[in-house]
Amino acid sequence: MRSVISRLIFSKQSIPRLNTMAVSGNGRYMTTDSTKVDEPFKVDKESKVEEAETVDVPPPPTQKLLVLGGSGFVGSHVCREALDRGLTVASLSRSGRSSIRDSWANHITWHQGNLLLPDTLKEALSGATAVISCVGGFGSNSHMYKINGTANINAIRAAAEQGVKRFVYVSATDFGVANYLLQGYYAGKRAAETELLTKFPYSGVILRPGFIYGTRSVGSMKIPLGVIGSPLEMVLQHAKPMSQLPLVGPLFISPVNVTAVAQVAVRAATDPVFPPGIIDVPGIQRYSQQKSS
Numbered sequence: 001m002r003s004v005i006s007r008l009i010f011s012k013q014s015i016p017r018l019n020t021m022a023v024s025g026n027g028r029y030m031t032t033d034s035t036k037v038d039e040p041f042k043v044d045k046e047s048k049v050e051e052a053e054t055v056d057v058p059p060p061p062t063q064k065l066l067v068l069g070g071s072g073f074v075g076s077h078v079c080r081e082a083l084d085r086g087l088t089v090a091s092l093s094r095s096g097r098s099s100i101r102d103s104w105a106n107h108i109t110w111h112q113g114n115l116l117l118p119d120t121l122k123e124a125l126s127g128a129t130a131v132i133s134c135v136g137g138f139g140s141n142s143h144m145y146k147i148n149g150t151a152n153i154n155a156i157r158a159a160a161e162q163g164v165k166r167f168v169y170v171s172a173t174d175f176g177v178a179n180y181l182l183q184g185y186y187a188g189k190r191a192a193e194t195e196l197l198t199k200f201p202y203s204g205v206i207l208r209p210g211f212i213y214g215t216r217s218v219g220s221m222k223i224p225l226g227v228i229g230s231p232l233e234m235v236l237q238h239a240k241p242m243s244q245l246p247l248v249g250p251l252f253i254s255p256v257n258v259t260a261v262a263q264v265a266v267r268a269a270t271d272p273v274f275p276p277g278i279i280d281v282p283g284i285q286r287y288s289q290q291k292s293s
């Protein structure tokens with residue numbers, strides 16, 4: 001070490017010598033270690049030349065994402081986002097592929113199944129590394145509890161049993177008075193959330209959007225929900241304090257774009273350091289604006 005330092009101080013050739021140092025791809029420094037630094041590097045035929053060690057780095061394993069309700073409004077955007085990110089994507093719903101005509105849909109493996117009949121889930125779950133559930137719906141209170149709660153609880157349990165690593169549930173924000181009017185819906189959502197945090201404490205993510213806008217495909221028809229949602233989002237993003245008001249506050253919760261929900265859902269399902277827990281509307285907006293790795 002002392003001789004290296006003294007050479008650096010006293011030798012005029014110290015700068016060229018430093019230039020013979022290179023950084024290898026794996027971050028280790030490589031040097032020709034020749035004292036004749038001004039001569040071109042020669043290989044002595046007699047001496048043994050050690051070959052650089054090659055490290056066989058395997059390609060990143062393909063992640064298989066299962067989207068529950070991939071034929072629906074939010075689910076279809078999640079499927080597209082996941083395909084764009086290079087994932088292998090499957091969907092499960094009662095109708096299978098449903099009426100989606102777009103070409104991207106040809107790249108999805110469509111399964112028919114019903115979350116209320118967990119046995120019909122097994123095949124779709126096989127080999128899945130992550131699941132995003134976009135299953136939910138409205139109707140009578142008991143129906144809403146079943147579809148938002150029981151159906152998703154079944155899916156969470158089946159995924160945990162099959163060793164799925166990450167699970168994302170598209171839930172819904174609290175709307176104050178609406179919670180009372182849609183008791184089954186919210187009771188179901190909260191029951192499924194509790195199950196998710198129990199079964200996936202370190203890798204379960206709950207998204208709680210309010211109104212979601214975007215283009216809803218019904219067969220070959222496209223319904224532009226953004227006509228109302230987009231300007232409303234711009235206005236309400238600047239009215240955050242209003243959403244804290246008692247009773248009427250939730251009416252001021254900003255709508256979110258379906259693409260933002262899909263981006264955050266896919267990131268939460270695939271990024272191992274994405275924090276587990278509940279992501280509210282401002283959180284969805286914030287994460288969707290961040291560049292993911």
Ligand SMILES: NC(=O)c1ccc[n+]([C@@H]2O[C@H](COP(=O)([O-])OP(=O)(O)OC[C@H]3O[C@@H](n4cnc5c(N)ncnc54)[C@H](OP(=O)(O)O)[C@@H]3O)[C@@H](O)[C@H]2O)c1
Nearest residue numbers: 069071072073074093094095114115134135136172211212
């Ligand atoms: N849209 C919004 O503004 C909004 C706002 C806040 C939260 N959310 C939540 O976001 C989620 C997605 O909403 P969305 O608007 O995309 O709903 P959607 O268009 O009605 O899609 C629901 C999906 O779930 C499937 N599904 C329903 N019951 C099922 C069952 N028993 N087994 C398997 N699949 C089933 C449906 O397909 P099949 O009918 O073919 O089975 C469909 O693919 C829901 O949880 C909803 O509560 C939506």
